Amino acid sequence: MSSHLFRLALRATKVPQRTISSSSVCKANIVLDQALRDEIHPKIGNREIVGYGSNGLATYIDSCEFPCPAIRFKEPTAEVIKLQEKEKGDWKNLSLADKKELYRISFCQTYSEMHAPTGEWKVIVAAVLLTLSATGWLWMYVKQFVYSPPVSTITVEWQNKTLQRMLDQNQGAISGVASKWDYTKQRWKE
Amino acid sequence: MSTWSQINLMDPSSYIMSQMNLFHDHAMILLVGIFVFVILMGVSLLKNKFHGRLVHEAQTLEIVWTIVPALLLVWLALPSLRLLYLMDEHPQSSNTLKAIGHQWYWSYELPAKDNMMLDSYMLPEESLESGQYRLLEVDNRPAVPYSFDTMIITTSSDVIHAWTLPSLGIKMDAVPGRLNSMNINPFVPGIFYGQCSEICGANHSYMPIVVEAISMEDFTNL
Numbered sequence: 001m002s003s004h005l006f007r008l009a010l011r012a013t014k015v016p017q018r019t020i021s022s023s024s025v026c027k028a029n030i031v032l033d034q035a036l037r038d039e040i041h042p043k044i045g046n047r048e049i050v051g052y053g054s055n056g057l058a059t060y061i062d063s064c065e066f067p068c069p070a071i072r073f074k075e076p077t078a079e080v081i082k083l084q085e086k087e088k089g090d091w092k093n094l095s096l097a098d099k100k101e102l103y104r105i106s107f108c109q110t111y112s113e114m115h116a117p118t119g120e121w122k123v124i125v126a127a128v129l130l131t132l133s134a135t136g137w138l139w140m141y142v143k144q145f146v147y148s149p150p151v152s153t154i155t156v157e158w159q160n161k162t163l164q165r166m167l168d169q170n171q172g173a174i175s176g177v178a179s180k181w182d183y184t185k186q187r188w189k190e
Numbered sequence: 191m192s193t194w195s196q197i198n199l200m201d202p203s204s205y206i207m208s209q210m211n212l213f214h215d216h217a218m219i220l221l222v223g224i225f226v227f228v229i230l231m232g233v234s235l236l237k238n239k240f241h242g243r244l245v246h247e248a249q250t251l252e253i254v255w256t257i258v259p260a261l262l263l264v265w266l267a268l269p270s271l272r273l274l275y276l277m278d279e280h281p282q283s284s285n286t287l288k289a290i291g292h293q294w295y296w297s298y299e300l301p302a303k304d305n306m307m308l309d310s311y312m313l314p315e316e317s318l319e320s321g322q323y324r325l326l327e328v329d330n331r332p333a334v335p336y337s338f339d340t341m342i343i344t345t346s347s348d349v350i351h352a353w354t355l356p357s358l359g360i361k362m363d364a365v366p367g368r369l370n371s372m373n374i375n376p377f378v379p380g381i382f383y384g385q386c387s388e389i390c391g392a393n394h395s396y397m398p399i400v401v402e403a404i405s406m407e408d409f410t411n412l
Binding site: 065 | 191201243378380
């Protein structure tokens with residue numbers, strides 16, 4: 001179902017498109033034709049469609065960018081209908097529990113619950129550490145059993161001779177090794 | 191040549207290479223500036239708690255972020271073109287060195303020395319004397335005079351190779367059936383090392399280039 005169809009259906013029922021906002025729609029009845037009702041309601045149950053939502057689809061989404069979802073969260077059971085009738089009267093008659101329940105009828109989570117930390121970072125850290133340890137084991141195996149022995153030029157004696165050869169050839173005379181060697185005193189510059 | 195843990199460019203041994211080092215510094219100024227700017231923008235975006243779902247039509251911003259990168263590119267292009275044309279100068283040089291690439295060695299011809307020809311094979315590890323550089327030493331190396339223009343002509347007898355001497359700022363493809371030429375002018379005597387820079391088969395990593403720059407007197411007496 002596309003949002004285009006939804007808007008088309010709403011237009012067909014004489015709800016002006018420009019007033020599809022959460023507050024104005026609450027004052028109007030959203031009446032869909034039978035075909036759209038047969039398509040939408042098996043997916044959302046008996047829940048009331050109250051607005052456009054984030055993209056015109058009749059889905060429930062908790063999002064701080066789109067505060068008012070397209071449908072209520074709970075289905076209109078007898079208790080729900082009774083509480084909504086009570087809501088139409090003076091709000092001073094509503095207890096704190098009633099107000100909280102009315103919120104939960106329309107919405108799934110509060111903003112604090114939406115933004116609460118999930119602790120997912122611990123799972124991610126654990127997975128990364130496991131991967132690193134697997135890599136470590138693999139590296140140790142490869143180093144022990146797969147690699148050939150190191151070349152003869154890697155020894156300290158050879159490297160010292162190589163360094164001497166670089167100095168003899170005056171390699172790096174500007175900023176390299178030869179620039180740090182004092183050729184008159186035959187030692188490293190201080 | 192490079193030393194252990196070297197990450198910078200090599201010390202230049204020719205004026206062209208020192209100009210390339212300066213251009214590299216110039217380009218790095220631009221890159222570091224852009225990098226820092228991007229990091230700052232990223233941090234600012236991450237720390238920003240506002241949502242902007244309906245941002246439309248930021249014309250001034252669009253103009254600025256089109257014109258400024260264009261100017262930065264001009265700032266990069268002008269020295270780049272200058273260096274490109276500087277490298278392309280071919281003074282009349284009376285000394286030539288021909289480098290012919292083979293699989294997997296180089297052969298050189300020196301017309302100034304009665305067309306002396308020599309093959310330059312890498313010294314294998316077991317043939318190295320103590321202290322010699324692995325994968326860089328060769329059995330025969332050509333000589334060129336320093337403080338003198340030498341034209342290098344490269345070609346290949348089989349597949350494409352590339353003749354490279356980083357400290358002289360030269361890298362030329364040796365293409366079969368084609369002669370590429372470039373000038374070098376080392377301003378110090380010394381031995382310069384490089385490696386083949388175009389994949390040419392199994393032993394591509396084992397055909398180094400070594401050139402020795404000697405005085406004109408020594409070169410004449412060769």
